[in-house]
Amino acid sequence: MSTIRKTVRAGQALLRKGRLQEAQAKFDEALAIRPGHAAALHGRGQVALEAQVADEAVPWLERALAANPGASDVLRSLTRARQLAQQAGASSAPAAAGGLVHKGRQLLASGRIEAAVAAYQRAVADAPGDAAGYCELGNAWLQDGRLEQAERAHRESLRLAATHPLTHLCLGEVLSAAGRRAEAEQAHREALRLKPNYGQAWLRVVQLRRYRAEDVDDLRALRRLVERSEWDAGDEEAAHFALGKIYDDLGQSDAAFEHLRLANELHKTAQPFEIQPLLTLMERIEAVCDEGLLARFEGWGSASEVPVFIVGLPRCGSTLVEQIIASHPHAYGVGELRRLARLTGDLPARLGSQLPFPDCLQQLTRKTARGVAEDYLGRLTRDAGDQALRICDKMLSHLLLIGLIAVLFPKARVIHCQRHLMDMGLSIYAHSFSGAGVGYAYDLDDIGRYDQQCRQLMSHFERLAPMTIVDVHYETLVGHPEPEIRRLLAALGLDWDPRCLEFYKAKRQVRTVSEWQVREPIHTRSVERWRHYEKHLEPLRKYLE
Incomplete structure (x- = not known):
């Protein structure tokens, strides 16, 4: 059985169990490989239908029927969805608000953040006493980078339902992104007071601190919970990641790695992953985005020099690089924008193509290229101000989109962040990541x-690409910061500014697992950290160049 078929069947099994978000993730995974896969499109429509978001279900099911004309099961689902969509106007206000919340979730999952915010705003307007609706609105505002609005929404949710652990957790994440460490820890600990075995809250608390030998209370509490507690989905995994972090801080590498191993095994059991389709996609990108394709589309994109794409693997130093650049008075950082990935996902439909990305690039038109470039550039520059000559987007997975970026923004800069594989691999393995x-x-x-x-x-x-591509090695950057930062700024066409050396003083939001490391001066503590774990890292060693 092919990998894509296994993925779709896993989604269908989850759908039958009512696990809609997990089912959606599986169907999205299949559609990322083959956007026109009929069964995956049908599955996405069924998820929306089960979530009672009929108007969201209809376009998915129409695409499924187009991909598999005459399929009676798809036709039945589409008929039902259209009937429910027509009846939606007669819903009561609370029911309508519930539908809007579901719609917001669907939009958020597909990267349509502004539309999701609008749906949530309508939901809380229709049902102003719905604490959960305000919490979800706050999460959408956070993804959109609007921290003040996110905090207000979460505090309104807590005013309506002060004993909801999830809302305290979400408020803590907003405060953490804003650099308000003490308030963030207080919010997370309130979540733990309400739900002592809340693994996600434990992980957030532990990430806010560097533990020393005398800091025993959290370690003892977590060990007791791991030994005795029943866990909700994902919380046991998070608790083991938290214990791994504490033991690492204490220099007990064997104990740390054992908990990291358990956390990662729990994750793989809950969310099985097969890497070969991703590697095959990358090979196909290399084959399609060749010299001939780039030459054919020369001059089709935007002439803007504003975008700076930071790419690489997680834990490669990308957040540090963005923080340094964003400290320049003529630069800005937007964090990780999902806009270009969403626009890429929409390309086949936009082109009327049955081919998935990257093959659909063969059918790209000048009009579509310009439209996508303008859409992305509008979002990139939205909050930056007139002084920003360079704006960083550090969505690391844009590495897979460099060929498209070469067409859309041939004068952009790309920063390829790199780090010793053993250190980077260990750091990736030691962290729990949100999102797909x-x-x-x-x-x-x-x-x-x-x-x-x-x-x-x-x-x-x-x-092959026409853009300036700058390699930045983490070890060189932290070992010799000033000359490396000078080289980086020169490559971006920016004058030297000493504020880039004091990046940790910048008052800006950071929303990655490195959010606290970039709020302290450069250090080399993480260089060759892997040697403490050397005996556990044999699977990585064979990939060293």
Whole structure:
């Protein structure tokens, strides 16, 4: 059985169990490989239908029927969805609000953040006493980078339902992104007071601190919970990641690795991942985005020099690089924008193509290229202000989109962040990641294979792409910061500014697992940290160049 068929069947099994978000993730995974897969499209429509978001279900089911004309099961689902959509206007306000919340979730999952915010705003307007609706609105505002609005929404949710642990957790994440460490820890600990075995809250608390030998209370409490507690989905995994972090801080590498191993095994059991389709996609990107394709589309994109794409693997130093650049008075950082990935996902439909990405690029038109470039550039520059000559987007998976970026923004800069595989691989393995697209992160061999394929793909584009591509090595940056930062700024066309050396003083939001490391001066503590774990990292060693 093919991998895509296995993925779709896993989604169908989850759908039958009512596990809608997990089912949606499986169907999305299949559609990322083959956007026109009829069964996956039908599955996405069924997820929306079961979530009572009929108007969201209809377009998915119409695409499924177009991909498999005459399919009676798809036709039945589409008929039902259309009937429910017509009846929606007669819903009561609370029911309508519930439908809007479901719609917001669907939009958020597909990367349509602004539309999701609008749906949630309508939901809380229709049902102003719905605490959960305000919490979800706050999460959408956070993804959109609007921290003040996110905090207000979460505090309104808590005013309505002060004993909801999830809302305290979400508020803590907003405060953490804003750099308000003490308040963030207080919010997370309140979540733990309400739910002592809340593994996700434990992980957030532990990430806010560096533990020393005398800090025993959290360690004892977590060990007792791991030994005795019943866990909700994902919380046991998070608790083991938290224990791994504490033991690492204390220098007990064997104990730390054992808990990291358990956390990663729990994740793989709950969310199985097969890396080969991702590697095959990357090979196909290299084959399609060749010299002929790039030459054919020359001059089709935007002439803007504003975008700076930071790419690489997680834990490669990308957040540090963005923080340094964003400290320049003529630069800005937007964090990780999902806009270009969403626009890429929409390309086949936009082109009227049955081919998935990257093959659909063969049918690209000048009008579509300009439209996609303008759409992305509008979002990139939305909050930056007139002084920003360069704006960083550090969505690392844009590495897979370098060929498209070469067409859309031939004068952009690309910063390829790199780090010694053993240190980077260990750091990836030691962290729990939110969102899709990092299934490889929970297996050392997968990390090595993905890194190898990324290097091959970047080598290809360094030879062919018209943009300036700058390699930044983490060890060089932290070992010799000033000359390396000067070189980086020069490559971006920016004058030297000493504020880039004091990046840790910048008052800006950071929403990655490195959010606290970049709020302290540069250090070399993480260089060759892997040697403490050397005996555990054999699966990575064979991928060293």
